[in-house]
Amino acid sequence: MPTTTASPEGSRRYQAGRRVTLFAAGINLFLAIIKFTGGIFGHSQALIADAIDSSADLFSDMAVLYGAREGSRAPDSKHPYGHGRVETLVSVFLGAVLLATAAGITLSAAQRLLSSDLLMPPEPATLLVAVIAIGLKEWIYRYTLRVGRETRSRMLEANAWHQRTDSISSLVVLLGVGGSLLGMPYLDPVAAIGVSVLIARVGWQLLWQSVSELADVALSRDRVAAIRAAIRDVEGVHDLHLLRTRQAGPDALVDVHVQVNPHISVSEGHRIAEHIRERLIADLDEVSDVLVHIDTEDDQSFERGRTLPLRADLEQKIRSTIAGLPSAEQVKRVQLHYDADRIGVELHLPLAVTTDTRSAQALAEQLCAPIRLLPNIAEVAVHFVT
Incomplete structure (x- = not known):
């Protein structure tokens, strides 16, 4: 029966990932709410774009939770190498979501830039929202990255860098809103486009790394x-x-x-x-x-040794070749050594079949001589054993 329980290491990794991701999800939910509120009532397109990014983060956090849970499961009959590729598939999904989010933000900001009627100066309160977002995002980035490295989870590390990108995007929002308040209203949608570029960059990197992993690219x-x-x-x-x-x-x-x-x-x-x-x-x-x-050799060449006979055929040929010779029926074991396209042979006989060294040498030569004439035989040795 296939097992669905997690391995001890997988369970530890999942619990750590679950804890940090739930914490990040709570922060992202809070930030999405205050950014949307501040962006709508404060007339900041950049802040609304940042709120959309935080909403995508919340969505991605849920996907990360699923990937961490499924990826921690122990190997089973259908997945003998484990379920680690589930995390990879989730990372592909997150990358695609980020790219789609960036495209949507860019389109909306471009429309505002092309229509002067849509350019409205943001309210000063939006600056405070951006500052809060920068502080919270930077803190959750460091926390998530530390857990990701401790658990060797590329998915968590990717999510951490996603949090860092949000921190940078909030900084861009801060600059855009500040510029708009100083009389340059076009800076707010420009900042929104800048945020979308950062989002797209992270999404592309995550997507490329994950697809490369699915294609079985080697380690560094x-x-x-x-x-x-x-x-x-x-x-x-x-x-x-x-x-x-x-x-x-x-x-x-x-x-x-x-x-x-x-x-x-x-x-x-x-x-x-x-x-x-x-x-x-x-x-x-x-x-x-x-x-x-x-x-026993470098076998990168497929041709080397592929035509050599296996034990059953070769041993039968060796025994039939020496049949009738003195003590041939006493051979206890035939040892074979395959080396490239040649074979070494060892015959093991009882020590009792000889009386002295000279007779042992003579008997060994009688048995070895005909075997050396067989195809593919490189060398023959006789060992007398107790």
Whole structure:
């Protein structure tokens, strides 16, 4: 059955995001009300534009809450990589809303500029509203940004910068209203257009980053370099290739091929892979999952080794080749080492089949000689074991 509960980390992130977003929503509701009131009764187009922006903020806060809740859910059978991309989709939506809001404000302000009858000087009280908005928006920006960085939530960080943009837009409103009161009424709609440009800039950046994430764009060069360095520093790693990274909401996913000594055991190779995974998750905050493919060579060329036979066919051929030779039926294990387009073979025989070193060497040569003539065989060794 698929699970819908949040992981411990996801639950912590959601609770922190929910708390700061609800607080921001309350402030945005308050600001929207006083801005609309002040803009309508104070005759300020810039303040009304800022009120529309605050209303969009309230709308976006609700979307952020939804994204934080859904994105914190644990992986399930339908979403084995988790639900982090829900946050990304919400960010795309927020970016589109911001761009649409900016377009509407610009159109309204342009109409006022083109019609002198619509230009009315604002009331002095609108200055006080703008000052209150600047102070509250700057404070909620800092609070939201801190929580976003602590929880590694790009969505919260984007919302924080949105709050900062509102603070700047309120400052533009302050300048526009002030200029209008000094006898330049056209400055108020000009300030409204300035606000819309700031809104559009944030909306475009948010939309572009989120769409890039949906397209599985790699992490930044600095983060990829850090991942590469951490992998190379793990004991047993000879080299690495085909390193791939992608973002999934607040988390990063990593796939990598790692080259190790071709003669170590499968279990040792597995332990190296697990150590790489554990280290990347522990050292790099954003990395949540790592898939490590263990290689004995650089296998970026698809052609290398693709025609080599697998164990069942090759072992049958080896045993049939040495059938009838002394002690051939005593071979306990055939070990295969695939290296590029060649195969190394080890035969394990009981130590009891030999009486001294000279007879062991002679027996080994008798068994190795015909196997060396088989296709794709690079080397053959015989080991006598207890």
